[in-house]
Amino acid sequence: MKIKKAFVYFISFFSLAVMFSVCYFLSYRNALKKFNENAVERNKDLILSLEQNGFLQIDKEGTSTNIAQNVSNGQTGNSTANMNNSDAVNNANNLDSEDNSVPVDTVDEAIILPSTQYILQTYDLTTGNMAEEELKVPSYLVGLTRIQVIEYLHNYMNDLTFDEFKNGLTSFELLTFSEKKVTLRKTYNKDLVENQFFLKSQNGKIVVYYGDQKTVYEYTEVTVEHLTQYEQLKLEEGIFVKDEEELYSILENYSS
Template identity: 40%
Template structure:
């Protein structure tokens, strides 16, 4: 009887062991699945959040760009409706590249600018640079443009660099006479009265092509040589 009971106890223990082992495996598997599911959900949430943030950033960037464009259109439209007048304050900023200093001067608005809008004023500045007054050339004007435009105030900036002026005078023969031009080659500085027939063949050849003269000292040295 005792032996039989022992068998039943052993069998019961084995069954309990199997059941316990099965339950343990089940709970471990369940925990693993739940853990994996949570990890998956977190990763998905991160990706969704990142995607949403990226979309929000794109939308915000697009909105900002559109706002800037609309603002620029509004400013341009407003500027196009404004025109300069004789009462416009004309402020000229001059930057000297050599000293790296900027000075501000208030001048009378050039008559050519009266009645112009912003686009027409920009065109005036470009035309001015394409045909510089001789003094502006000699001072080394390199750039000229509008800084701020309004019907009551015009601010422009001029940038000068005298080191860019490689020669200040230009000699050439015209109708048998040596004529001195400024370095712009458009403005006559002096009719010398020196006849080219009295010069050497080499000097006449040089004058036919044009002679670039660095400064006033070199100019009078050359003219003295032609006269001797």
């Protein structure tokens, strides 16, 4: 009885194993078939893409040619041909240049001459007035090129005189440039001159400068030794002062 029961179990297990194996085989075979079909489709798409982009050519007999490979194989020959073509072009250009080119040294760059017409414009932003006058060319401008004039104007603005600072010069620019005529423009705006004075300690005493920080307004006898360390440090760096009223108020405070 027990042997018969065991035999039934064995037959059942064996049948299930066979069925499972058959199902697995059929499933694997179907998946492999679909994979091959997809691979063929992708291969066709790849060939079509290469052909459309010019990387592959197919002749009438069905033979394919890889253009990229041909280009790589023929690179040396093409390079030699290109070099020969380049030499030929260069030789032709050299022949043309012998007839038409002008040496650089023979080209004169325009400069300001003593006879150049010199126009100076003055524009006041606060009033909107524009003044223009024709002057004799300053000696420091004679012989300068356009680039040198621009450089001079730049340096002028970086190192203003006291009068120019006090009047509120905001720009000095070149409008026109040629050997026949040069036009410059100065633009002023006094409203931008916010600080008329500048205080700074020097040799233990307070010196009052104008707002340009270069021109001395007054050497005071006010010493800094009795001031706090913070105030002494501020005076070493310098203090901007708006007007005379604020100036005398600060000096009176420091001297008391």
